[in-house]
Amino acid sequence: MTTRPHSAGRYAPSPSGRLHIGxxxxxxxxxxxxxxxxxxxxxxxxxxxxVKEGAAADQLADLAALGITWQHPELxxxxxxxxxxxALAELTRRSLTYECYCSRKDILAAPxxxxxxxxxxxxxxxxxxxxxxxxxxxxxxxxxRSPSIRLRADTRSFTVTEQIVGVSPIAPExxxxxxxxxxxxxxxxxxxxxxAYNLVAVLDDAYQGVDQVCRGDDLFxxxxxxxxxxxxxxxxxxxxxxxxxxxxxxxARLAKRDGSVTLPQLIEAGWTTGDVIEWCATSxxxxxxxxxxxxxxxxxxxxxxxxxxxxxFAPPTP
Ligand code: GLU
Numbered sequence: 001m002t003t004r005p006h007s008a009g010r011y012a013p014s015p016s017g018r019l020h021i022g023x024x025x026x027x028x029x030x031x032x033x034x035x036x037x038x039x040x041x042x043x044x045x046x047x048x049x050x051v052k053e054g055a056a057a058d059q060l061a062d063l064a065a066l067g068i069t070w071q072h073p074e075l076x077x078x079x080x081x082x083x084x085x086x087a088l089a090e091l092t093r094r095s096l097t098y099e100c101y102c103s104r105k106d107i108l109a110a111p112x113x114x115x116x117x118x119x120x121x122x123x124x125x126x127x128x129x130x131x132x133x134x135x136x137x138x139x140x141x142x143x144x145r146s147p148s149i150r151l152r153a154d155t156r157s158f159t160v161t162e163q164i165v166g167v168s169p170i171a172p173e174x175x176x177x178x179x180x181x182x183x184x185x186x187x188x189x190x191x192x193x194x195x196a197y198n199l200v201a202v203l204d205d206a207y208q209g210v211d212q213v214c215r216g217d218d219l220f221x222x223x224x225x226x227x228x229x230x231x232x233x234x235x236x237x238x239x240x241x242x243x244x245x246x247x248x249x250x251x252a253r254l255a256k257r258d259g260s261v262t263l264p265q266l267i268e269a270g271w272t273t274g275d276v277i278e279w280c281a282t283s284x285x286x287x288x289x290x291x292x293x294x295x296x297x298x299x300x301x302x303x304x305x306x307x308x309x310x311x312x313f314a315p316p317t318p
Contacts, residue, residue, distance in 0.1 A: 008071075009034025009212040011063070011202065012044040015056035020261040021313055022246030022254045025280040029243050030214035031068045032299035034087070042208045043074035046201070048081075049194055051199065052118065062263040066273055067292030077204055081180060086194050087203050088149070088188055096232065097188060099147040100125040101136035120184035121150065144186075150188040158183045158228035163241040164215060169306035176239060181224035190306060202226050206235035217242040218253075241305065246283070246311045259315035269316045283311045 011027045012021060019027070021098065022103045034041040043063075045056045060074065076253050102110070102124050110122045125136070142149060159180040205226075213223075220242045222236045227237045248258045255261075260269045268275055274290035281289045285308040286298040 004040040006209055007038075007211045008040040008042045008209045009037070009214055010042045010205065010208060010210045011055075011068075011070075012043055012046050012204075013059050013217070014046045014050055016050040016052050017055055018262040018264070019059050019062055020246075020254050020256070020258075020274060021263075021266070021279065022261075022311075023274065024062065024263065025283065025311075026214070026243055027063055027068055027248060028066065028277065028280055028295050029241075029284075029299055029304065031070075031292065032211060032296040033214050033241055033301070033304075035296050036300070037212065038206070039212060040056055041068075041070045041207070042210065043070040044204055044208060045074055045076045045195070046127065047076055047078045047199070050201060065263060066277060075204060075208055077200055080200070080204060080207065083201055084200050085209070088195065089197065091151070091188065091232070092149075095148050097154055098126060098185075099133060099137075100150045100185075101133075101140055101147050103145075110311070117182045117184075120182050123185060125150070125176055126152065126185060131226050133231065146191050146193065148187050148191045149153050150185040151188050151232075153183050153185050153228065155183050155228065157181060158224040158231070160223045160227045160237070162223070163212075163239055163240045164304055165220065165242050165308075167301070169302045171302070171305070173301055175301075179220075179223070179240075181221055183225050183228045186225050196226055198222060198229065202229045202233065202235070205238060206230065206233070211236050211238045212241060213238045214241040214243065216245045218245055230285050241304075242299070244308060244311050246313045247316055249312055251312075254313055258313075261313065261315055266316070271316065279313075283307075283313070 009030055013032045046057060068318050090202050106116045112122050112123050157180050159178050162179050163176050167175050186198055187196045189195050223240045230237045246254050248254050260266055277295055278288055278290050281295055286303055289298055
C-alpha cells in the first residue's frame with residue numbers, strides 16, 4: 001500500500017447533537033477511504049456554530065466505540081479563531097471581499113441576472129458606491145443588524161475532482177471524474193459575525209493536511225466553492241468523495257424523530273456495535289462485516305461507486 005504521510009482524510013462533525021447511524025456510516029467510509037489510500041485520518045470538531053454542551057465528547061466516544069481511530073489530538077475548530085480571522089483579513093487586503101447588506105428575503109426577491117443559477121447570490125452589493133454602502137450600513141444598524149462579508153469571486157464556476165459520484169464501478173480504483181459547479185460570491189462572515197462554514201472548513205482542511213474530503217452528498221454543491229477558495233488561498237485542493245445520505249422510510253434525511261437512530265439508542269434496542277457496522281456495510285452492498293477493521297478492508301471506491309441510490313434505515317423498535 002502506498003503511504004502518504006503528508007495527506008489526510010477526515011471526518012468533521014458539527015457537535016449539535018448525537019450522531020445517527022447515517023453519520024456513523026459516513027465516518028466509517030471516510031475512515032476506510034483514508035486508511036486504504038495510505039492517508040492519515042484526522043478528526044475535526046466543527047464547534048463554531050450550533051454547539052450543544054457535551055455533544056462533541058459523545059460524538060467522539062461513539063466513533064471510538066465503533067473502532068474508528070484518528071490522529072490525536074482532534075482539532076476543535078474554535079481554537080483556530082485567530083488564524084481564521086487573519087485569513088479573512090488577508091483576503092480583504094487582496095480586495096477579494098466586500099460587505100453585503102442583503103437579507104435572505106432581499107436575495108430571493110432580487111431580479112436574477114440571465115446567467116445566475118437559482119439560489120446563488122446575484123451580486124447586489126458587489127459594485128455599489130461608498131455612499132450607498134454608508135446608507136445601507138445605517139439602515140442595517142437601525143434594524144440591529146450587521147453586514148455580512150462575501151467573497152469577490154472572479155469566476156462563475158469551478159471544476160473539482162470527485163472519486164465516487166459519477167465514476168463507474170468498473171473504472172480503475174484511482175479513477176476520478178470532474179464536476180463543474182457554481183461559484184458565486186458566497187458568504188465568508190455571516191451578519192452575526194460568525195465566520196462561514198465554507199471559509200473555515202477550507203482553512204482547517206489545509207491546516208490538517210486534508211487532501212481527501214469524504215462526506216455526505218448533501219454537501220456536493222459546496223465542493224466547487226470550497227475548492228475555488230482553496231485555489232485562491234494557495235492551499236491544496238482536495239479530491240472529494242461524496243457518499244449517499246441515509247434516509248428514513250419516507251425518503252427524508254434521517255433525524256432524531258425517526259426513533260432509535262443513535263448508537264446509545266440502538267444499543268438500548270438490543271443492537272451491538274457489530275450490528276451497527278454490519279448494517280452500514282450491507283446498506284452499501286458490502287459483505288457482512290462487523291468490525292471497523294473489516295469494514296476498511298471492504299470499502300473500496302469501486303464498491304462504494306456501485307452502491308448508489310437511496311439508503312433507507314428502518315429503526316428497530318425497542
Ligand atoms: N460539519 C459538517 C456536518 O456535520 C460537515 C462538513 C464537511 O464535512 O465538510 O454536516
